[in-house]
Amino acid sequence: MKKTGIFTMLIIMALSITGCWSRKELNELAVTIGLGIDKTEQGYRITTQVVAPRQAGSSSGTGSPPALVMSTEEKTVMEALRKMTTKLPRKIYLSHLSILLIDEAIAREGVLNALDFLFRDHEVRPNFDVVIVRNGSAHDALSILTPLEQMPARDMFDSLNESEKVWAPTAAVTLLDLMKWFNTEGQQAVITGLNLVGDVEKGKGKDNIAVLDSPAKFEYSGIGVMKDQILVGWLNDSDSKAYNYVTGKVKSTVGKVECPDKEGQYVMELVHSETKIKPLIRNGEPAASVEIAVEANIAEVECKLNLNDRKVLEQVRELAAQKTKELIDHGIKEVQHRYASDIFGFGQKFHQKYPKEWKKWRNEWRRYFSKMDVEVIVKYEIKGRGRIVNPIQKGLVE
Amino acid sequence: MTSRELCMLLTLSYWGSALLGLPSVLIGVSGSDAWLPILLGTGFQFLLIPVFTGIFKQMNGNTVGQYLNRILGRWIGKGLLAVYLFFVPFQILVLTLRSLGDFTSTDLYIETPPAAIYIIILFAMVYCLHKGISAVAKSTEITFPIAGLLLVVLLLSLLHGAEWNRLLPFLDNGAGPVLHGTTMFIGYPNSEIALSLFLAPFIQSKQTYRKALWQSSILTGLGLLFLTIMVTVVLGENLPPNIPYASQFAAKTVTVGGFYERIETAVTVIWFIVMFYRMIFTFYICAHGLADLFGLKQHFAFLIPLALLCIPLAMLVWDNPSVTAEITAVWPTGVIFFNILLPLSWLILGKIKGRPVSK
Structure with a gap:
């Protein structure tokens, strides 16, 4: 009798503690490594760079790009992100985000509205870099293929951190830095700028990694001076x-x-x-x-x-x-x-x-x-x- | 129950929700001086220890209910016990359960309905208390080292992002905010020292009891002190008040060398351990106190009804999270009355009543 009781209890517990309520398997997630926010007439255009798992793993390369870029337009950031499911079979997963690009129009107007979602959401870790795209849109910047690193967003992240280390006129500013700066008296924020050089349209195709000297590249240049949440200008090198x-x-x-x-x-x-x-x-x-x-x-x-x-x-x-x-x-x-x-x-x-x-x-x-x-x-x-x-x-x- | 087990049980229960929520509250009140209220509050707690050892001596192996009946008479004693049970341990139990649910649904298992979590955790607690509070106290021999070790790991990990001059300026807005912070800290979690009286029947001698109180006060104070300092130096004084679970967020910011990351899991594990002990401790007091109140020998009969009562209460206790701020603001007043002033009056009454007997 006692044994049956314990046995039943064990089964009940086993059922309840597996924690399957809101489980998300890897094959249901779109792991996003780069996020871009552009100002449009409607509101925001959100661009996500999602790892394409099949291509990312293989070393030889099947010919298709290692990541895919998807964008939607909505009034607010969160809406746009959710709307992404109308084009993607999986839900956007932001825990592995390594870089956030915002365009200069947003920076000139004030970044806080665009960033609130990222400050608030529990899934987002505060350690990714934030960069302003100085010419062109965040969408373009995320669409360029990069030759050295498979994942373009990762390439941008590594490049920024490396250049901060050995070159100095750039600043790898993370979301956490911004959270602190926007909250602290007597301290204003900075955000590094990113320039697109070369033929951006060509850079979106396979050509960009098929030739030695890629037709389109990105380059970090200058630190943007913020006053409260508004970009007021750029510093030269x-x-x-x-x-x-x-x-x-x-x-x-x-x-x-x-x-x-x-x-x-x-x-x-x-x-x-x-x-x-x-x-x-x-x-x-x-x-x-x-x-x-x-x-x-x-x-x-x-x-x-x-x-x-x-x-x-x-x-x-x-x-x-x-x-x-x-x-x-x-x-x-x-x-x-x-x-x-x-x-x-x-x-x-x-x-x-x-x-x-x-x-x-x-x-x-x-x-x-x-x-x-x-x-x-x-x-x-x-x-x-x-x-x-x-x-x-x-x-x-x- | 040995003094070590009592000390560990008390420490885990004081740490309770404080490890997650206290830094944010204290930094919100006292700014970059948030560590000072903890020092002052712990010092104040040392002063309280003699009061409780005094009561312990007067209790002379009785339960709190029997003791109150003896010094206040049957009806006042029972009435006071009922009021105390409702306003302190039962409230703590329900609020802790709710804050567990709030935490899991904002930061951990977003889509899981909190009720499912309440049911599982209450089931575990009923089972544990069925085995007896001594068994629970013995289990701290395993869980306390785990929680302690993880806390040390967390504190060391936070060192990497520390900027020590964030502790400046000292006393920016004068002593007022620090004193306010001290009352908060004395109310929560310090005043809960009074709950330890309910374990008195399990404790051999006054020495054991006193030792456990001293050690648990020191351990609690140190743990919270270091954690609050680290949260201040990592996040500054402006950000934490806006982040209710500041210590968990601080852990999220840890990255060392690009691979040592995701320490927040440690926080979650610590927190589940300490929350469990906080709830089981207050749960036990409620059940046992009720048994005392109605003159029953065993408290087991109350476990399941109490657990069932807790689930809807936890869901109804506040309609939205902003109420937590309001509760935090008034909480010290209530618990300082129940946990410090009332026991003090018991001690004095006991002294007066006790005199003729000793003659």
Whole structure:
């Protein structure tokens, strides 16, 4: 009797704890890795890049593309995503999203409405990158085939993260960063821009991966300055780099410096950089000092120099430090005067260190920020010269 | 029940829904100083321990019902017990059940009707309590290390995304928000120390009881303190108030080297463990208290009716999630009265009544 009881109970439990209520098998999901949002007259056009499982797994390639792109138009993002089922046999699954593209029209108007769904939905993880497409639409950008990585969206994601690491004038901004920035006083957001180059129409076909030099490519360029949720403008490469220096995001980058004798240039490869921002109060007004410690190697030399000479090396170091300082100074000034949007987060630093003064300034922080005195101190250190000491040449430099 | 088992049972039950919900609430009230209320509240709890060990001594092996009858007389004692049972353990049970349902339906099993989850979990609890509360306490020997270890894993994973100056500025808006946060923390989960009195008949000596209270207060405080600090340094002070399940969201942000991800599963596992103990603990108190109230020897008869009562109540207790915010705001007032002021009055009454006997 007792055994029968236990047995029945086990069966009941086995039935109930398998958790099959809202199960979704892999073959019922459209795993989306790239999402694009474009502004249209009707509302939004949502483009999804979905992994085509059969093609993605095979190494030889069956000839059909590894992913497919689908787009719908609706008033709101969520509606458009659900409407996708009218064209796809599976439900869009967003957990593996790696990149979100929005077009510049949305960015100029304010991104929060378009992003609310992504902030809210439980399926979406907050770690994917957000990028603004500067020319053309997010739909076009997602439709380009990429030669190196099978999944175009993955290619974009990796390219952005790699370029942030070794090139610096880009910023891999994730949804989480935006969530924090849009919520924090004294800190404005930035979003990196993406340009489409070449013949986009050709890029959508198989031609793009059939030839060595793909006719259409994407390239990241410039950091977009936001004011609250609205894009106010773009920074050029060197100012973008300055942004990354100030926010301490530079892991490695290269920078060219003019030779002491003005003939040619030499290139420094940055291997380590650390930033300290100190908020200060001078005569009752906010000011800040940005101290950047840089370690770099000499990577390419066009000058006629004897790099074995301590004095020459010191001169090279000073010039490089000077150049870096100018670059950062220029970047900060540009942001202060042209956009007056505190993307460096100085305001937050004041909030943390001088809470009392901050309360006086917070409402007019834009004005204070734009005329704030920022002192840049660069501590430059040359670590190495590479394999050779001097440029290869006949005879010695005197 | 040994002191270790009691300590683990209490800790798991205090952690209860607090691990998931408390950081968001406290950061909402006290901003970046949210860790301070936890320190102050835990300190306050240390002061309360003598009150409860004092009551424990007066109870002298009796159940709470018998004790109240003795010091307050039969009718007031029973009435007070009934009111207490309804307002504290029963409410906690229903609200915890509901918040479990809310969590699973917003973040985990979206399409599963919460009723299905309630039924399964109540079934498990009825079964466990049928085996007795001692068996439940013994089971913490297995589950507590799991929950503790996962909590440590979670805290270490969060270190990667920490920005420590998010803890600044210190006391931005003065002491007010911190004191407000402290009352919240004393109310929930600290004041629930009073519930431990219902386990008194199972405990050998005052020393065992005191040791368990000290240890569980420290463990609870430390766990919540570190978690709240980590949530603050990872998400800042502005985001968490807008995310009710902030610790789970913080875990979602963890990515180390592109492969160490999806730590939120750990949070979910911890949370199911601690919620289960919180509910089973209050469930036991309800059933046992009712048995006491009606003078029954066994509480088993109450298990299934209570469980059945909980399901519709959990579904009806609030019509939409915004009510949680309202409940959170008033909750401390109620529980501080029932869990701190009432026991204090019992202790004093017991002292006065006890005097002639000791003479």
